[in-house]
Amino acid sequence: MKKITILILIAAAFQSCKNDKDEQLQPQLEYVTVNLTFDCDGAAIVKDQFNYTNAAGNNYSVSRLQFYLADFTFRKTDGTEVKSDEVFFVDFFAGKNLSFNFSKIPKGDYDRIKFCIGLPPSQNITGALPNTIDNTNMVWPDMMGGGYHFLKMEGQFKFSGNTYGYALHLGKNPHLVRIESSKSFNLSGSSASLSMKMNINEWFRIPHTYDLNTDGNYTMGTDSLMLKIAENGTDVFTIQ
Ligand SMILES: [Cu+2]
Numbered sequence: 001m002k003k004i005t006i007l008i009l010i011a012a013a014f015q016s017c018k019n020d021k022d023e024q025l026q027p028q029l030e031y032v033t034v035n036l037t038f039d040c041d042g043a044a045i046v047k048d049q050f051n052y053t054n055a056a057g058n059n060y061s062v063s064r065l066q067f068y069l070a071d072f073t074f075r076k077t078d079g080t081e082v083k084s085d086e087v088f089f090v091d092f093f094a095g096k097n098l099s100f101n102f103s104k105i106p107k108g109d110y111d112r113i114k115f116c117i118g119l120p121p122s123q124n125i126t127g128a129l130p131n132t133i134d135n136t137n138m139v140w141p142d143m144m145g146g147g148y149h150f151l152k153m154e155g156q157f158k159f160s161g162n163t164y165g166y167a168l169h170l171g172k173n174p175h176l177v178r179i180e181s182s183k184s185f186n187l188s189g190s191s192a193s194l195s196m197k198m199n200i201n202e203w204f205r206i207p208h209t210y211d212l213n214t215d216g217n218y219t220m221g222t223d224s225l226m227l228k229i230a231e232n233g234t235d236v237f238t239i240q
Pocket of ligand 1: 149169220
């Protein structure tokens, strides 16, 4: 009986010792959760409804809103950067990746977030992403440069009594949308969550007032149109 008690005590002592050691050895990691929301100058996004008017005056609807978010970098106040090579395929109407996590972010104070809408050049190579249906559907034709679509925003717009389709498709490295935000957050003891809201009207304005009727309603084959959309895209997200 005595022997058993001693054994238990030794085991307990060893266990507590082991726990202390684990805590010291484990890097101080936390979760960062990103929550995405979408609107159009305050109005909710409803599929196939002509509820929206852009800066050029086009009355439009949305039937598809898909894109990649990648190349996330979190910068600490001491200047060190924490990078992630994770890629998130977002499909608004299918509800895909409207919330996602980073699980290996060191504790600390952060003051800046950088990421891309699209894929950085190292990942924008046909076949570089896992062979899922979503990724396959986003492939950019090899004969047009290869890689993947960064963005597909599609719908219809009205012009002098008629309805036309539009497709804002972005691809090719020069049209990568790089976003940088001076969002401060602290990671200590508990996880942090970031809210990122995309205002779809920002795709059509600042610095370029994009008119679906006069600029063009299909961007995919025309670099100058994709460049306008890409430059407009740097402020589509508000980060809180
Ligand atoms: Cu396309």
